[in-house]
Amino acid sequence: MTDRPLVRMTGIGKRFGGVHACRDIDLTVTAGEVHALLGENGAGKSTLINVLSGVITEHDGTIEVDGESVSFAGPADAQRAGIATIHQELDLVAGLSIAENMFLGREPRTRLGTVDIRRMRRQAEAHLRTLGADLDPRRLVGSLRVGEQQLVEIGRALSLRARVLIMDEPTAALADAEVERLFATITELRRAGVGIVYISHRMAEIELIADRVTVLRNGTVAGTVDPRAASRDDIIQLMVGRSVDALFGEGRNEPGDVLLDVRGLAVTPRRPVPGRTEPAGVDLTVRSGEIVGLAGLMGAGRTELLETLFGAGGSGRRAGQVTIGDRPYRPGGPRAALARGVAFVPEDRRGAGLMLEHSVADNVVLSALSSLTTLGLVRRPLVRRTVAEQLTTLAVKAASPSIPVATLSGGNQQKIVFAKQLLMRPRLLLLDEPTRGVDIGAKAEIYHLLHRLADSGMAILLASSELPELLSLCDRVVVLHRGRTVAVLPRASATQQAILAAANGDDVKESR
Amino acid sequence: MNPPNPTTVAASPPETPPRRRAIRLPKDRHAIVDNFFRFQSLFGLVAVFLIAIAVSPSRNGENVFLSSGNLANIVRAVSEIGIIAVGMTFVILIGGIDLSVGAVLGLAAVGSATLMVDSGLGIVPTVLIVLFIGTAFGATQGAIVARLGIQSFIVTLAGLQAARGIARMWSGGLGIPIAYGEGPQEAPEAFSLLSGSINGVLPVPALIFLAIGVGALLVLRSTAFARHVYAIGGNEKAARLSGVPVRRVRVTVFAISGLLAALAGIIHAGQLNQGSPNDGAGYELDAIAAVVIGGTSLAGGSGSMGGTIAGALLLGILNNILALNNIDANVQLVVKGLVIVAAAALQRLRPRIA
């Protein structure tokens, strides 16, 4: 009985204009398994599961559910067939509450036909609690942090009571504690016979929970392996067609002078915004040529700190001192920050990083326009050349610089944000979750790039929720807890345990 | 364990015991703040109301603005715009706009008069036919928006012209007066109730407006339909992915707007004892102003019906107090412009979301 797959996809193909996103792909999902889908950015993972979840209705190939051939006219059809999906990009309605989002399109009704708000809230809260999220279901989703929104998405998929659950990078915005909780839930679901398709770029997660791994490359299946039998290198080899050289622990140059000096930075917002942790006593320094990591739990205030340094944070009274080079720096706004050589890659690339409908080229050159114009006129050949170089440098996979960014895969979109800021040749680069959703090969490229940038004298301050990333990449790790610096760990003493302990606020006293 | 229905197991939010009393929700700051700002659309209204009292002329020691007759007049005067604005709120919530409402009002007014006076129909069939025409007109516009993906601004701008043209053709270009009585070419007496009032105090159109407003407020609070409306306006893709019938909701929303515009047209005919094809010109802008002053975002996805009602009343009070003080018509235009901006600015005090 377990042999009969819940879902069988055969010969799936999908083209977007000239791009063959998927080509003749076969995939099965059986009850009680976690079937991991791996592949580089743009390999076609999301496209494939969009076919399965009814988002893409025109495609080649067939889908069988329980042995019966089906054809979905829309996402609702797939849901009815028992297929629930957590999409890669957070697709929630900001103006509705958590509960309303979770039950959107299938609201429980009272006998009068009105929405049974209490039942909705109760169930929403129960689902969230299993994920370890203590959120008031009445809160508007727009006021949630990205990580919390991700939990809401997961909660919604769970509440669908599906037999097949598709998760497209569900942990991209989650911190370790939530990830653990999610895995516990996945284990439970697996035990209950749910078939799970799991997409992630985090190899460690795959090794932890996958029963079967299918690797996609350039829209085709490169191979299906048993993760317990295959080594990480084998899988990576399948993914990128070569082995990825050691990312970590390269020899580094000696850092130079202190470039960024932050002392006692605190922001008292004029009107507090729920869910934001403004800096409340941050001390840190970054030297030129140095990569400094920012660690902390979800909501520790890393994002807010970076935003404040870039002048893009909330308004309010500011205390403390910030110095860049040897001149005091009062972050006045993104423009002023860029003029002082400070660049910022925000964590929410779709909301804050990109003009999705605009072309790749237009996005890349937006910040640096003033250096690409004469008398206010854009120098097209120069722009074209610059964009081409930048895309090559970052190995962006895009059919052409003139296609809309929205059609790029998630990881490649991230690289575009990156490219835009690097064009400004900043002295200080602020990065917020720069490798979220980026594939392992691209990640390696980004790490190399960061090293090169640091070696050329750039100072880099990087917030990340992936501890291994911080540990391998950074010269020092600054740990935040509730908006204040609680520990500064040099590379030698930075371990996973030490960071986590500090992040949980365990040694707040010590560090005072 | 062999559960009869595997689906249920997988889904049931792992083990919530069927407690009798709902979980006590933590009295959470966020929710309170959110709710507080839901009522914020009232700020502007209250402010304008207080100012109106303060600057009102008085007559025989009585505050003219506060006299019950005057207050009733205000509500009566805004009732048509208010009813239209209620429908417009739905449209704007899904991120659309309906410029055709004023013309549909004119069409409905002509229809009411023609059907009763020329065709000799009774009140009920007349009202039903006219409401049907308005609904169908709105639904057609909605279908064009939803099917062809054309921006509603342009569809309803075209609809405006079309409705106006049809109304003029139907009426022969002239207003059709409504006389009451039993004879031919006369409308049933009962129709004139629309220009009367309850107990001589509450004008019937005001009553209808308030009833529609409260009804819509409840609909927007309590129905799944309303959630779908907000969802489409807030994030259409998310709505579609969640299985919301986006097209159907769109068509329904424009149909509602057409329906309410037609209702306003019937009231218009009843109040003025005439169906004139040119009436209602520019009402769309007033209605939109009421909606926006009420705090609904033209980008869609956020706003409230209470705000719209407050916005309509605010505009009514403004018109009234300017008139009571005999402000020159041209100065009035300027002052009104300033107050509208100020009222909108007040709405902006609400905290912003990301």
Next chain:
Amino acid sequence: MNPPNPTTVAASPPETPPRRRAIRLPKDRHAIVDNFFRFQSLFGLVAVFLIAIAVSPSRNGENVFLSSGNLANIVRAVSEIGIIAVGMTFVILIGGIDLSVGAVLGLAAVGSATLMVDSGLGIVPTVLIVLFIGTAFGATQGAIVARLGIQSFIVTLAGLQAARGIARMWSGGLGIPIAYGEGPQEAPEAFSLLSGSINGVLPVPALIFLAIGVGALLVLRSTAFARHVYAIGGNEKAARLSGVPVRRVRVTVFAISGLLAALAGIIHAGQLNQGSPNDGAGYELDAIAAVVIGGTSLAGGSGSMGGTIAGALLLGILNNILALNNIDANVQLVVKGLVIVAAAALQRLRPRIA
């Protein structure tokens, strides 16, 4: 290598070895398809143009529609709307809307007449002052939108009222006729050029419209400012974080719209030999229709100036051919509505994203 221009250096991405030949971009299908659809706004225009030729009456065997005098008239008739629509395109591209343009046109027409006739100013100071007034009016609206964060629909709706009120107060409510001559109460003869034509063929207002249109087209193609405009409409937050001076661009855009509306008002006064405070009513809707028919999205971020020009001409041809065929005014309204929707539907043929 030591490039003489430091700008170039700053631009070159870090760590790219100074390669001599740039990477050859693949000549790919997308670019071709994209370019094809750039010109798609012309489809509707061409279609309407062909239909107009087909249904035009003929006189002495000559196609009346195609006669050069008639074509010139069409462009003259749309020139004011067209100039306004050019400014409106910028506003709509940043996701805003400007409802005040018709009233600003009226204000500018009154200003032109008053300053020349009553104040006895020459043409140059008059034009400069009027253009300044329009620009300042637009910039003020832009500043309110940018600073207070109020939706431009509401700000410019208020602006509409204010401009209309000011124009009426300034003129005493009546049109101010412009007589030409040297005496007091007379305007310089040269001003009447605005109602003339070049070589008796190309009307001056049409020429101005085309010049402005082409200029704006180039601006939108080639300047950094234009890219900022598109960026703000595409994703305001991303634009701000990318260092785009969002507020300044916003204010500038509304200032341009006010400037061009004032220019249209000057032309209006010149064409009609009169400055009337009530003129220009409803022009804003025609201008918006032209922009949207031209394929610019009301959501901002995408559209083209060529489309707007095509859209304005389309509307002009439509009005003209309906009048040439002596179609009943009411039928005209309905037909116009349908054609607008059809034209907009044509635009939708462009491929959609995601």
Next chain:
Amino acid sequence: KDGGDGGTDASAQCGSGKEFLIGMSQANNAEPYRQVMNDDVTTAAKSVPGFQVVVSDAAQDNSKQVADVENFLSQGINLLIISPNEAKPLTGVVKKAYDQGTPVIVLDRKVEGDAYTAFIGGDNVAIGKAAGEYYAKTLLPQGGKVVEISGLPGSTPAAERAQGFREGIASNPKIEIVATQTAEWLREKGQSVMDAMLKAQPDIDAVYAHNDPMAEGAYLAAKAAGKETAIKFTGIDALPVASGGIKAVEQGRLQATFQYATGGREAIDLAKKILVDCTKDVPKSTTLGTMQITKDNAAQAYTELGGKQ
């Protein structure tokens, strides 16, 4: 109650040396004709001691005009002058005012029934007819092709001026109306409509416009086509202001225009009789005549009608 009752309350308070608030409810301020009417009323009222006039603008909206009158009543005006946007819709509120004892003078457009104190207005059919007769006898005695540029479709004056004109030209069957297009009372629309007419209609002899601004717009179009002398233009209204039709006739652009009197001064005269002189029986209805204005009498008429140079 009979019609006389309306005046009773007011006459109880009437008399000289008192203050009176007069509400003037105007249908809209956008038409020059109505602006001049307002000016006539306010100017005339200035010469009556104790009169204060407040003017409201209904902006072409029947409902707004009802509200305007109600606001006047809330304020306790002593007399109402109203120029209704349309007859039927304003009948109710006018009756309400009248029944409350406020004297009501209706200008330009009648309301239904007789619940008002007095009506003063012109006769659009008669004016149209006068224009038609002028065409038949003076302008085109040999007949010819006439283009009619009409006012806003659906407005009574447009319909009546069209009807009267046809009655007027009936005596000369050689006059043919070859096209009718609306320019919605507007000068610029008059221009663009005429542009098309000039293309579509060969040999136009004259343009009959329902008001002077549209006639002027048509003239501009003809001028651009070099036909301004071949075609004759006439308008209606003859407002004694700088931008009005009398000046256009005087300066030779229009052949003739026909006065449509505002009745503003007459209304104030009447108000003075009612409020100050305590006159009980004022004439219920006064029809103002028209005046044909051609080059011969234009200058004189301008001064006579109170135009400022």
